[in-house]
Amino acid sequence: MTPRSSRWREYLQLKIDRNKFCAAVGLHFTNLQPGLIEAELEMKEMLEQQNGYLHGGVTSAVCDMVAGYAAYSMVEEGQQVFTVECKVSYYNPGISDRFYATGWVEKAGKRFHFCESEIYYMKGEEKVTVAKSSTTMAVIEAGAIKDKHDK
Amino acid sequence: MTPRSSRWREYLQLKIDRNKFCAAVGLHFTNLQPGLIEAELEMKEMLEQQNGYLHGGVTSAVCDMVAGYAAYSMVEEGQQVFTVECKVSYYNPGISDRFYATGWVEKAGKRFHFCESEIYYMKGEEKVTVAKSSTTMAVIEAGAIKDKHDK
Amino acid sequence: MTPRSSRWREYLQLKIDRNKFCAAVGLHFTNLQPGLIEAELEMKEMLEQQNGYLHGGVTSAVCDMVAGYAAYSMVEEGQQVFTVECKVSYYNPGISDRFYATGWVEKAGKRFHFCESEIYYMKGEEKVTVAKSSTTMAVIEAGAIKDKHDK
Amino acid sequence: MTPRSSRWREYLQLKIDRNKFCAAVGLHFTNLQPGLIEAELEMKEMLEQQNGYLHGGVTSAVCDMVAGYAAYSMVEEGQQVFTVECKVSYYNPGISDRFYATGWVEKAGKRFHFCESEIYYMKGEEKVTVAKSSTTMAVIEAGAIKDKHDK
Numbered sequence: 228m229t230p231r232s233s234r235w236r237e238y239l240q241l242k243i244d245r246n247k248f249c250a251a252v253g254l255h256f257t258n259l260q261p262g263l264i265e266a267e268l269e270m271k272e273m274l275e276q277q278n279g280y281l282h283g284g285v286t287s288a289v290c291d292m293v294a295g296y297a298a299y300s301m302v303e304e305g306q307q308v309f310t311v312e313c314k315v316s317y318y319n320p321g322i323s324d325r326f327y328a329t330g331w332v333e334k335a336g337k338r339f340h341f342c343e344s345e346i347y348y349m350k351g352e353e354k355v356t357v358a359k360s361s362t363t364m365a366v367i368e369a370g371a372i373k374d375k376h377d378k
Numbered sequence: 379m380t381p382r383s384s385r386w387r388e389y390l391q392l393k394i395d396r397n398k399f400c401a402a403v404g405l406h407f408t409n410l411q412p413g414l415i416e417a418e419l420e421m422k423e424m425l426e427q428q429n430g431y432l433h434g435g436v437t438s439a440v441c442d443m444v445a446g447y448a449a450y451s452m453v454e455e456g457q458q459v460f461t462v463e464c465k466v467s468y469y470n471p472g473i474s475d476r477f478y479a480t481g482w483v484e485k486a487g488k489r490f491h492f493c494e495s496e497i498y499y500m501k502g503e504e505k506v507t508v509a510k511s512s513t514t515m516a517v518i519e520a521g522a523i524k525d526k527h528d529k
Numbered sequence: 530m531t532p533r534s535s536r537w538r539e540y541l542q543l544k545i546d547r548n549k550f551c552a553a554v555g556l557h558f559t560n561l562q563p564g565l566i567e568a569e570l571e572m573k574e575m576l577e578q579q580n581g582y583l584h585g586g587v588t589s590a591v592c593d594m595v596a597g598y599a600a601y602s603m604v605e606e607g608q609q610v611f612t613v614e615c616k617v618s619y620y621n622p623g624i625s626d627r628f629y630a631t632g633w634v635e636k637a638g639k640r641f642h643f644c645e646s647e648i649y650y651m652k653g654e655e656k657v658t659v660a661k662s663s664t665t666m667a668v669i670e671a672g673a674i675k676d677k678h679d680k
Numbered sequence: 681m682t683p684r685s686s687r688w689r690e691y692l693q694l695k696i697d698r699n700k701f702c703a704a705v706g707l708h709f710t711n712l713q714p715g716l717i718e719a720e721l722e723m724k725e726m727l728e729q730q731n732g733y734l735h736g737g738v739t740s741a742v743c744d745m746v747a748g749y750a751a752y753s754m755v756e757e758g759q760q761v762f763t764v765e766c767k768v769s770y771y772n773p774g775i776s777d778r779f780y781a782t783g784w785v786e787k788a789g790k791r792f793h794f795c796e797s798e799i800y801y802m803k804g805e806e807k808v809t810v811a812k813s814s815t816t817m818a819v820i821e822a823g824a825i826k827d828k829h830d831k
Contacts, residue, residue: 247426287442309434462792575701584741614769
């Protein structure tokens with residue numbers, strides 16, 4: 228996709244660096260393109276649900292993050308993105324030591340970006356999809372949301 | 379609602395106790411009823427998104443948890459619950475030191491429970507809804523999902 | 530809810546009157562309030578799916594209509610509403626001669642209204658919910674969407 | 681995809697033929713494959729919303745139908761499919777004389793099929809997506825749902 232700001236990468240990186248939950252979960256970004264984000268997640272005990280698999284809440288949080296950053300890669304400088312709604316479908320249990328997440332913009336608009344994302348792992352050569360999301364991201368002007376970090 | 383097992387509370391508590399992500403987030407359960415779960419969450423730095431508010435991923439994880447436990451309160455002993463899909467709508471930014479979450483079963487079936495949940499905070503006397511979810515929980519027989527903890 | 534235009538009722542009625550699919554399905558409005566819409570639907574052969582029940586597509590169309598009109602009851606004069614997304618959960622098969630639909634605004638905002646709706650029938654004294662929806666309605670300024678009827 | 685019944689096509693066709701709402705809308709099937717359904721829809725006045733575009737309710741009904749039939753193409757003989765939930769995102773207004781719909785199975789399981797579908801039109805060489813859906817279809821044994829047509 229064609230980015231809407233020449234500084235899209237720095238702006239996106241700034242948003243990622245400020246995100247403390249992202250760091251707490253341990254999501255590691257491996258590819259940032261306009262409209263496409265890829266990341267990896269190493270499994271750790273903190274991310275388990277009651278059966279020892281990747282927690283569905285973590286799965287949905289990661290789906291939201293990569294979709295949201297895909298949206299952030301397609302805004303004008305200073306514009307903000309927030310999640311209007313996100314639906315996550317759970318295809319297979321998350322049983323792996325390492326997960327991969329991809330988020331992308333399906334349709335970039337003026338007011339919204341419709342995005343999707345998925346999280347998967349590799350079982351030998353086979354890709355096993357853990358979850359897929361469909362989400363609406365609102366694009367709004369700078370200053371429309373107050374930032375706790377803005378002084 | 380009428381529970382489907384006389385030991386629903388012990389069974390539900392066992393599921394809660396095993397959930398490591400739940401503990402990591404710091405979700406604290408305040409009311410467990412058949413078909414209705416209430417919990418509280420104290421804000422901490424780890425849960426922030428880039429603006430310093432409650433991270434949407436945490437919000438959706440909490441929505442999934444209280445809805446899922448509401449479903450777990452309405453199964454026969456030994457049955458398992460997993461999230462088929464969960465949609466979360468974000469009504470207001472999560473700007474507070476303390477959040478409240480409620481999950482409930484809207485319709486209990488044989489194969490699925492349709493559940494909803496919400497997360498909110500109090501601004502003086504006013505309840506401010508941060509997010510509301512609508513979710514499908516599958517109810518399956520014991521043993522249909524292997525448990526990493528089962529030896 | 531407090532309407533945002535003194536002429537909300539006429540404006541809403543105009544939108545209803547122009548809707549040809551609404552008329553084709555036979556949806557009959559019984560109560561129009563700011564933020565709350567009620568309607569009835571008589572079963573007819575055209576609305577059947579393959580088992581002879583109310584077609585899921587009709588159900589979702591009706592859910593979308595009453596939620597959308599609930600949103601239309603809460604806009605400023607001239608503003609338009611369009612459905613960003615709508616999720617419908619199917620609780621019970623639609624087996625009846627008469628259905629009732631209710632749509633309401635859960636949270637009215639500046640850019641969006643989050644709405645819900647349900648369709649149900651009466652089985653004696655008991656209310657049987659056929660479907661429940663959760664939807665995002667965008668509120669936009671007059672002229673932002675071109676109207677085929679505008680000359 | 682590999683069908684689960686040698687008679688999948690006849691069974692699917694039977695389900696399509698029985699669907700009266702499908703006929704009323706005028707949906708015409710152009711390609712039936714295991715896990716993939718394609719159809720066309722000619723615009724007519726009955727399908728208009730208040731701006732003269734394709735009604736969102738029709739859009740969602742068509743999304744549900746092609747996704748549902750994609751699921752029906754991937755069941756064992758006699759098994760039934762019903763929509764558990766369907767979320768439709770509206771990308772662009774439906775302004776055309778002819779629409780195309782595609783439904784496919786993203787993940788075929790034992791209890792559910794996760795399906796997606798889209799409806800689009802052609803603007804010269806360009807494909808314009810009107811809506812995209814993400815849906816959960818339950819697969820159940822014959823006889824679990826009573827058929828009004830079964831005598």
